[in-house]
Amino acid sequence: xxxxxxxxxxxxxxxxxxxxxxxxxxxxxxxxxxxxxxxxxxxxxxxxxxxxxxxxxxxxxxxxxxxxxxxxxxxxxxxxxxxxxxxxxxxxxxxxxxxxxxxxxxxxxxxxxxxxxxxxxxxxxxxxxxxxxxxxxxxxxxxxxxxxxxxxxxxxxxxxxxxxxxxxxxxxxxxxxxxxxxxxxxxxxxxxxxxxxxxxxxxxxxxxxxxxxxxxxxxxxxxxxxxxxxxxxxxxxxxxxxxxxxxxxxxxxxxxxxxxxxxxxxxxxxxxxxxxxxxxxxxxxxxxxxxxxxxxxxxxxxxxxxxxxxxxxxxxxxxxxxxxxxxxxxxxxxxxxxxxxxxxxxxxxxxxxxxxxxxxxxxxxxxxxxxxxxxxxxxxxxxxxxxxxxxxxxxxxxxxxxxxxxxxxxxxxxxxxxxxxxxxxxxxxxxxxxxxxxxxxxxxxxxxxxxxxxxxxxxxxxxxxxxxxxxxxxxxxxxxx
RNA sequence: GCUGGGGUGACAGAGCGGCUAAUGUGACCGCCUGCAGAGCGGUUUUCCGUGGGUUCAAAUCCCACCCCCAGCUCCA
Numbered sequence: 012x013x014x015x016x017x018x019x020x021x022x023x024x025x026x027x028x029x030x031x032x033x034x035x036x037x038x039x040x041x042x043x044x045x046x047x048x049x050x051x052x053x054x055x056x057x058x059x060x061x062x063x064x065x066x067x068x069x070x071x072x073x074x075x076x077x078x079x080x081x082x083x084x085x086x087x088x089x090x091x092x093x094x095x096x097x098x099x100x101x102x103x104x105x106x107x108x109x110x111x112x113x114x115x116x117x118x119x120x121x122x123x124x125x126x127x128x129x130x131x132x133x134x135x136x137x138x139x140x141x142x143x144x145x146x147x148x149x150x151x152x153x154x155x156x157x158x159x160x161x162x163x164x165x166x167x168x169x170x171x172x173x174x175x176x177x178x179x180x181x182x183x184x185x186x187x188x189x190x191x192x193x194x195x196x197x198x199x200x201x202x203x204x205x206x207x208x209x210x211x212x213x214x215x216x217x218x219x220x221x222x223x224x225x226x227x228x229x230x231x232x233x234x235x236x237x238x239x240x241x242x243x244x245x246x247x248x249x250x251x252x253x254x255x256x257x258x259x260x261x262x263x264x265x266x267x268x269x270x271x272x273x274x275x276x277x278x279x280x281x282x283x284x285x286x287x288x289x290x291x292x293x294x295x296x297x298x299x300x301x302x303x304x305x306x307x308x309x310x311x312x313x314x315x316x317x318x319x320x321x322x323x324x325x326x327x328x329x330x331x332x333x334x335x336x337x338x339x340x341x342x343x344x345x346x347x348x349x350x351x352x353x354x355x356x357x358x359x360x361x362x363x364x365x366x367x368x369x370x371x372x373x374x375x376x377x378x379x380x381x382x383x384x385x386x387x388x389x390x391x392x393x394x395x396x397x398x399x400x401x402x403x404x405x406x407x408x409x410x411x412x413x414x415x416x417x418x419x420x421x422x423x424x425x426x427x428x429x430x431x432x433x434x435x436x437x438x439x440x441x442x443x444x445x446x447x448x449x450x451x452x453x454x455x456x457x458x459x460x461x462x463x464x465x466x467x468x469x470x471x472x473x474x475x476x477x478x479x480x481x482x483x484x485x486x487x488x489x490x491x492x
Numbered sequence: 493g494c495u496g497g498g499g500u501g502a503c504a505g506a507g508c509g510g511c512u513a514a515u516g517u518g519a520c521c522g523c524c525u526g527c528a529g530a531g532c533g534g535u536u537u538u539c540c541g542u543g544g545g546u547u548c549a550a551a552u553c554c555c556a557c558c559c560c561c562a563g564c565u566c567c568a
Contacts (some may be wrong), residue, residue: 019496022496039568040568041568042568043566043567048568049568050568051567051568053568054568055568056568058568084566084567085566092566095566102499174498180495180496180563180564206565207565209542209565234566255567255568256567257496257497257562257568258562258563258566258567258568259563259567259568260495260496260563261495261563261565262564262565263565263567266540266565287568288568289497289562289568290562290567290568291568292561292562296561297561297562299567302568322527325521326504326505326516327504327505328506328517330497331497331498331505332497332498332561332562333504333505334504336504338503338517339504340505341517342503342516342517342518343516345508345516345517346515346516346517348530349516352529352530352531353531355530356530356531377537388506388507390505390515391505391506391507391515393506393513393515393516394506394514394515394516395514395515396504397514397516398513398514398515401531401532403514404530404531404532405531407531423520430519458526461526463526463527466527467526467527467528469563470527470529472530474529477501479529479530480528480529481529481530482525482527482528482529483525483529483530488556
């Protein structure tokens with residue numbers, strides 16, 4: 012069975028075939044690091060994390076690059092305005108690289124906490140200035156760029172004639188309405204030969220802090236350039252996947268694709284599959300700072316366990332606009348608890364003589380794979396996993412090794428979705444644990460004597476401290492809730 | 493205007509030509525339990541934006557219409 016994935020290059024689901032047998036190369040557009048990671052960022056990264064894990068699970072070796080943008084994103088007009096990093100640093104009274112250092116550290120920590128598989132390379136734009144300047148030279152040499160006033164622009168019309176632009180999202184050049192976003196300034200239009208052209212190198216004005224010498228001017232690179240350069244550097248001139256948010260369908264990715272082709276002056280497609288993750292909305296509206304419906308990962312981690320957040324991400328399809336709300340996270344927590352309860356049920360059972368669960372294990376693996384092969388249908392995969400839980404809970408009388416296998420399978424498949432279920436939620440405190448055990452022992456004595464009022468009192472108080480007690484035929488058990 | 497994605501039960505959300513339309517949440521009922529929790533079973537649930545058409549058969553394909561979201565040089 013092979014993966015079918017929706018390709019923005021062709022606007023259809025395509026069967027995935029790696030360029031090199033058994034090896035898959037993925038480039039993911041990462042974050043401009045001037046600000047904290049928000050739910051939307053994390054949702055997108057989780058999608059690529061799942062892609063990575065799933066391909067690995069299927070037996071491929073995966074090489075995954077995700078960049079961090081620390082220069083070149085401008086606040087205002089397309090190729091004008093202040094660098095975002097520079098602006099944020101000034102507001103916080105920090106050096107730009109000081110801010111970046113701080114933000115990157117935070118980013119790594121949060122990515123780890125969210126159980127994102129660590130990428131093979133996480134390159135930064137400022138570390139590739141020489142390569143970027145070389146790339147601009149190549150593009151000029153190959154005739155797809157021109158210098159104007161110390162800045163260098165990509166000649167989109169020329170590129171379009173030879174290779175076709177934009178290609179992504181089912182559009183052609185005539186579909187674009189120039190300046191529809193109202194952000195292209197007058198002076199910028201004057202320098203450019205065509206309004207579609209975009210900057211490869213921008214001459215810095217005197218107030219700019221982040222700038223580098225180049226053959227054209229002291230300046231800084233355009234924001235599309237870094238991804239082309241770092242992609243080529245770490246994955247080669249051709250690779251399998253390029254991922255990003257839907258906002259990149261235009262203009263970032265078409266520009267990047269154009270640059271990739273222009274740098275190497277190639278006739279083939281440099282990247283086979285361009286895949287894009289839809290944005291999430293908050294209470295039905297686009298998440299934005301001005302609306303105040305903006306949630307950072309740090310905010311979320313204060314209220315919810317990382318596994319709950321990953322369960323939420325796995326419950327939505329990467330290509331659907333999904334709504335994020337407090338409620339949806341609470342719902343995700345319930346789903347997670349169902350998985351956890353199922354595992355707990357297995358752990359607490361001695362097992363019996365039945366064997367009917369045996370055939371459900373290949374069944375779930377098969378169903379899981381079928382769902383995932385269909386454009387990473389994680390919501391379907393989740394529902395199958397929950398169905399599997401129902402089968403397990405109905406058949407706890409199976410032989411212990413079969414129950415164990417069912418448990419392993421559940422842990423394994425949830426792991427593919429980035430949900431780390433086996434994380435032990437103990438108290439981290441042996442002393443506390445022995446006290447709890449002692450209390451429960453006493454409680455059992457009380458229950459035997461029918462002194463339920465006191466017994467219930469113990470249970471209620473433990474519950475208030477976050478310890479859930481459950482009685483069963485095989486005695487009481489407790490867990491941190 | 494153009495481009496892309498949608499409209500499915502109280503809610504969230506799969507299904508994209510044929511099984512009683514998944515799964516979760518909520519509500520209600522039952523089993524189990526001293527009670528609770530977890531789990532199991534049942535009800536809410538023959539329903540798929542509207543109107544036509546194709547077909548033995550349509551939520552799924554075609555046509556028309558209505559509505560929603562997003563993008564069209566800051567953005568995951």
